Amino acid sequence: MPVSPRRSVRGSATGRPIMAVLDLLGRRWSLRVLWELRDGPLTFRALQAACDDISPSVLQQRLKDLRQGALVDHDGEGYALTASARALMPTLLALNDWAEDWAETRA
Known part of the structure; x- marks a missing residue:
């Protein structure tokens, strides 16, 4: 079943949008697929290799989930982030920066 705000999702019956997006992004490989598409569209095979x-x-299922969540679309060049996913990228890039700092403190 597609993840959608205002409906119950894994781990939450509230339907709160944050819980729906955490369910979608928390699925195995979801964040990696989004991350690999951050620089532009990739074909299925190129995305598979990048991941x-x-x-x-698994990639086919993740792309289906992300397409249903309106985060990925397929255009003539391959799979690409939607405007909504591109709006999410600054948050993921900030998380990446934090992770790099965190890794330095753990070294």
Whole structure:
């Protein structure tokens, strides 16, 4: 079943939008797919390779989930982030910066 705000999702019956997006982004490989598309569209095979040769069936399911969540779309060049996902990228880039700092303190 597609993830949608205002409907119950894994781990929450509230339907709060934050819980729906955490469910979608928390699925295995979802964030990695978004991350690999941050610089532009990729074909299925290029995306699969960028994701360390993720299995085709898992990638297909993740793309389906992300398309239903309006975060990824397919255009003539391949799979690409939607405007909504591009708006999410500054948050993910900030999280990446934080993670780099965190890793430095753990070294």
